[in-house]
Amino acid sequence: MEEKNLYPTICPYCSLGCGFFLEIKEGKIAGLSYMPGHPVNEGSLCPKGNASTEVLTHPDRLLHPLLKTENGWKEIGWEEALSLAAAKMGSTLKEYGPDALAFLGSAKCSNEENYLFQKIARLLGTNNVDNCARLCHASTLTGLGKSLGAGAMTNPLSDLENSDCIFVVGSNFAENHPVISRWILRAKERGAFVIVADPRRTPSTWLSDLFLRLRPGTDVALLNGMMHVIVSEGLQDREFIRKRTLGFERLEKILSEYAPEAASAITGVPAGDIIKAAREYAKANAAAILYSMGITQHISGTDNVIACSDLALICGQVGKKGAGIFPLRGQNNVQGACDMGALSEYFPGYGKVGDKEAAARLKKIWAAEKLSEKPGLTTAKMSEAAHAGKLKALYLLGEDPVNSHPDSLNVRKALEKLDFLVVQDIFMTDTAEYADLILPAAAWAEKEGSFTSTERRVQWVSRAIAPPGEAKADLEILQGFAEKLGLGLEYRDAGEVLAEISRAAPMYGGITKERLLQAYGVSWPCPESGHPGTPIMHTERFNTPDGLARLIPVEYRLPAESPEPAYPFLLTTGRTGLHYNGGSMSRRSSFLLEKEPELFVEINPSDAQTMKIEEGNNIILETRRGSTQAKARLTERVSRGVFFMPFHFSGTNMLTGDALDREAGIPEFKVSACRVRRV
Numbered sequence: 001m002e003e004k005n006l007y008p009t010i011c012p013y014c015s016l017g018c019g020f021f022l023e024i025k026e027g028k029i030a031g032l033s034y035m036p037g038h039p040v041n042e043g044s045l046c047p048k049g050n051a052s053t054e055v056l057t058h059p060d061r062l063l064h065p066l067l068k069t070e071n072g073w074k075e076i077g078w079e080e081a082l083s084l085a086a087a088k089m090g091s092t093l094k095e096y097g098p099d100a101l102a103f104l105g106s107a108k109c110s111n112e113e114n115y116l117f118q119k120i121a122r123l124l125g126t127n128n129v130d131n132c133a134r135l136c137h138a139s140t141l142t143g144l145g146k147s148l149g150a151g152a153m154t155n156p157l158s159d160l161e162n163s164d165c166i167f168v169v170g171s172n173f174a175e176n177h178p179v180i181s182r183w184i185l186r187a188k189e190r191g192a193f194v195i196v197a198d199p200r201r202t203p204s205t206w207l208s209d210l211f212l213r214l215r216p217g218t219d220v221a222l223l224n225g226m227m228h229v230i231v232s233e234g235l236q237d238r239e240f241i242r243k244r245t246l247g248f249e250r251l252e253k254i255l256s257e258y259a260p261e262a263a264s265a266i267t268g269v270p271a272g273d274i275i276k277a278a279r280e281y282a283k284a285n286a287a288a289i290l291y292s293m294g295i296t297q298h299i300s301g302t303d304n305v306i307a308c309s310d311l312a313l314i315c316g317q318v319g320k321k322g323a324g325i326f327p328l329r330g331q332n333n334v335q336g337a338c339d340m341g342a343l344s345e346y347f348p349g350y351g352k353v354g355d356k357e358a359a360a361r362l363k364k365i366w367a368a369e370k371l372s373e374k375p376g377l378t379t380a381k382m383s384e385a386a387h388a389g390k391l392k393a394l395y396l397l398g399e400d401p402v403n404s405h406p407d408s409l410n411v412r413k414a415l416e417k418l419d420f421l422v423v424q425d426i427f428m429t430d431t432a433e434y435a436d437l438i439l440p441a442a443a444w445a446e447k448e449g450s451f452t453s454t455e456r457r458v459q460w461v462s463r464a465i466a467p468p469g470e471a472k473a474d475l476e477i478l479q480g481f482a483e484k485l486g487l488g489l490e491y492r493d494a495g496e497v498l499a500e501i502s503r504a505a506p507m508y509g510g511i512t513k514e515r516l517l518q519a520y521g522v523s524w525p526c527p528e529s530g531h532p533g534t535p536i537m538h539t540e541r542f543n544t545p546d547g548l549a550r551l552i553p554v555e556y557r558l559p560a561e562s563p564e565p566a567y568p569f570l571l572t573t574g575r576t577g578l579h580y581n582g583g584s585m586s587r588r589s590s591f592l593l594e595k596e597p598e599l600f601v602e603i604n605p606s607d608a609q610t611m612k613i614e615e616g617n618n619i620i621l622e623t624r625r626g627s628t629q630a631k632a633r634l635t636e637r638v639s640r641g642v643f644f645m646p647f648h649f650s651g652t653n654m655l656t657g658d659a660l661d662r663e664a665g666i667p668e669f670k671v672s673a674c675r676v677r678r679v
């Protein structure tokens with residue numbers, strides 16, 4: 001009998017990049033075991049990580065390419081499938097031009113796969129390529145990009161244990177990124193003060209010393225209010241501001257309008273608590289800001305991120321141990337998909353589309369004659385273009401927009417308008433039902449490649465088992481598709497693609513497969529071989545042309561929707577600890593589904609009493625976009641007038657709107673005016 005072999009891997013769910021071992025026996029998954037030496041999770045895993053292998057062996061896995069016919073789905077061979085995909089995309093290109101094509105990449109796929117995917121799009125002449133970061137952290141890219149010159153986490157997660165004050169805003173880390181609680185608890189054991197600002201009372205607020213319950217969408221007013229206190233009490237770091245930033249005078253001018261009482265009137269947070277939070281943050285030797293989609297998913301998402309950065313900068317809390325800004329991403333490769341240029345406005349390594357120098361570099365590496373200089377369509381704009389009949393064909397890699405994009409009824413109609421939709425995934429999804437062609441892909445443990453976690457740690461995953469049926473690694477499928485189109489993207493393996501990435505994206509310059517195999521990955525920027533990587537960024541200079549950070553004044557703006565007589569409540573959406581994104585993976589885990597089986601909505605007991613709703617009642621929620629049914633959960637977690645729903649089940653995003661942040665194009669998932677009735 002063959003012994004069990006251990007294969008190091010990383011979790012396929014959230015962006016922390018927790019490591020563990022897959023136990024393989026006779027070529028099959030036999031379980032998992034922990035990896036105590038891993039620098040992020042030290043062996044621990046949350047329920048999703050522990051249940052992750054269930055996905056690999058699930059009977060719903062797609063096993064063959066499927067073609068939609070009048071009689072339903074028909075199994076076809078790879079040769080026919082790839083020829084058809086290439087022929088349809090090719091004929092669309094010929095008839096309507098390159099911008100009639102679009103490519104939606106995946107933050108669940110590896111760096112190499114996303115790199116190749118966007119390369120195919122760009123070689124075909126379009127920048128219509130995007131990924132789901134547009135829905136979760138595009139505002140981090142634009143906000144921190146403008147402020148610090150790099151839209152990424154500044155310090156490693158484990159460095160939180162060195163913080164004296166941790167300010168968490170718009171993040172329920174204890175449920176959604178649970179493994180980092182260990183670093184926060186260690187900081188607390190050393191005496192750190194933890195502030196949590198959130199419209200909901202969550203397990204993260206239980207860890208806080210001060211809880212600021214703000215109204216949804218009022219983050220800028222809170223942050224400006226805190227900065228007002230800091231500046232009026234002279235608590236700012238004058239030397240840091242003078243030596244390392246530009247723009248303080250302009251920022252100071254707008255802060256005068258955000259006295260604690262004024263900020264309190266907007267946010268609902270008592271003025272005394274705003275003052276206390278400001279003093280604790282500013283007086284700490286090392287203070288960290290942690291944020292997540294509570295900050296980013298607003299029409300003011302970029303402003304929210306900038307305000308977080310302004311706060312850190314005026315207190316000199318960037319570029320040193322225990323300090324910094326920690327945007328907690330969603331999926332396991334959101335950072336990498338963006339680094340690879342699966343974005344409509346950025347090439348690999350964040351060269352801007354339209355920048356001649358960036359295009360020239362890429363043309364040389366790709367031996368391409370021409371690249372489009374026009375920024376492409378973001379995900380939301382792809383939907384609009386499909387409705388307008390301008391977008392004809394879409395290639396979707398490992399995403400389920402019907403469940404994960406806002407205003408999902410509208411998304412369904414957009415998909416119906418397409419002439420051709422190809423979906424590459426591991427499971428049949430609600431989106432794949434609209435496809436003309438489905439390509440069965442390998443899951444993470446069935447292929448090799450690199451993934452970049454939220455702390456910029458690039459880690460290698462090796463193939464541990466073979467994919468089921470005829471499913472293939474995404475890289476192999478994309479290469480086959482490219483070959484049929486005559487693009488000739490020949491690479492021996494993912495390691496060879498990474499070698500090209502190291503030339504195309506300068507911060508990956510010294511990162512190779514061999515190097516990643518040796519340790520627990522490398523943190524970019526790692527510009528050349530022999531460079532140790534950069535766990536803490538901005539220690540000497542910021543990533544701007546003059547090395548200085550920008551302080552940028554931002555004003556509070558109302559969300560796109562406010563309560564009104566027809567829709568008197570506010571709906572906010574988010575994650576739970578037991579599911580993941582649209583749920584296509586986590587809802588196929590019997591372990592997770594048993595504990596969290598259905599869509600629910602949190603309602604404050606006082607609101608419930610007024611509407612005669614009892615615990616467990618089925619209720620209908622309605623917004624201007626649509627309606628959905630959910631089980632009522634009566635809880636003080638939400639305040640009066642505010643409802644919360646997780647987005648892991650079909651139905652939630654029928655309610656959310658597509659009002660966009662004007663710079664980042666991220667939709668305002670967090671605030672929708674709604675009404676409620678009993679079934």
Ligand code: SF4
Pocket residue numbers: 011012013014015016017018041044045046047048049050176177178179180
């Ligand atoms: S915290 Fe995130 S990466 Fe770690 S085990 Fe849980 S889901 Fe996986």
